[in-house]
Amino acid sequence: MSRKVVLYIAASLDGYIARANGAVDWLSGHGDQPPTEDVDSENGYEQFYQTIDTVIMGRTTYEQIIHELSPDAWAYQGKKSYVATTTPHEPDEHVTFINEDIPEFVKQLKLQPGQDIWLVGGGKLIEIFMEHHLIDTYVITMIPTILGDGIPLFLGQHAETKLRLQQTRTVDGMVELTYVTR
Structure with a gap:
C-alpha cells in the first residue's frame, strides 16, 4: 500500500492561507477555549504530526519558516523535508531541495516505505499536486x-475535484474538515 499525501493547512473563512504579504498572524481561534495542559493535542496537530515522516513544501513557504516562523530551529526536526524550487539554494542540513519533475518525484516517494507525507504548502505547489491527483487527504482548518x-488556498488552475467528507471537528471556533479523494 502506498503512502498518502495529506494537505494539512489552515485557511481564513474566505479561503486565504496568508495575507497578501505572506503574514499568518491571524491564525487563531476565538481565544476563549479553556486552557489545557496540552493545547497542541487539543487542536489535533500533535496527533496528525505523529502520522507523517516526510514534509514537502514550496520555496516561499520554506523561506517564511526559516526567516519568520521558526528562525532559530528547524520546525520539522526528525522529519525528512523536501523543498520544491527552481531557485538555486545554499545547502541546508535539514532539507533536500528538489527541482526535478515534482509529480514524478512525489509518485516515487509515495511508493517508498514510510508514514504519510505532509504537503505543507504553498498555493503553487498545491496546484501542481492537484493537477496530478497527488493529494489523497485534505485536512483544512477554517479559521474564524x-x-x-491574501494568498488563496486554491489558485483556481485545476480541474473539478470531487471529495468525500470523512470527519469534522471544532476547536475554539475553528472547524477542521477532513476530506478524502473519491
Whole structure:
C-alpha cells in the first residue's frame, strides 16, 4: 500500500492561507477555549504530526519558516523535508531541495516505505499536486477570520475535484474538515 499525501493547512473563512504579504498572524481561534495542559493535542496537530515522516513544501513557504516562523530551529526536526524550487539554494542540513519533475518525484516517494507525507504548502505547489491527483487527504482548518485579500488556498488552475467528507471537528471556533479523494 502506498503512502498518502495529506494537505494539512489552515485557511481564513474566505479561503486565504496568508495575507497578501505572506503574514499568518491571524491564525487563531476565538481565544476563549479553556486552557489545557496540552493545547497542541487539543487542536489535533500533535496527533496528525505523529502520522507523517516526510514534509514537502514550496520555496516561499520554506523561506517564511526559516526567516519568520521558526528562525532559530528547524520546525520539522526528525522529519525528512523536501523543498520544491527552481531557485538555486545554499545547502541546508535539514532539507533536500528538489527541482526535478515534482509529480514524478512525489509518485516515487509515495511508493517508498514510510508514514504519510505532509504537503505543507504553498498555493503553487498545491496546484501542481492537484493537477496530478497527488493529494489523497485534505485536512483544512477554517479559521474564524475573514481577511478580504491574501494568498488563496486554491489558485483556481485545476480541474473539478470531487471529495468525500470523512470527519469534522471544532476547536475554539475553528472547524477542521477532513476530506478524502473519491
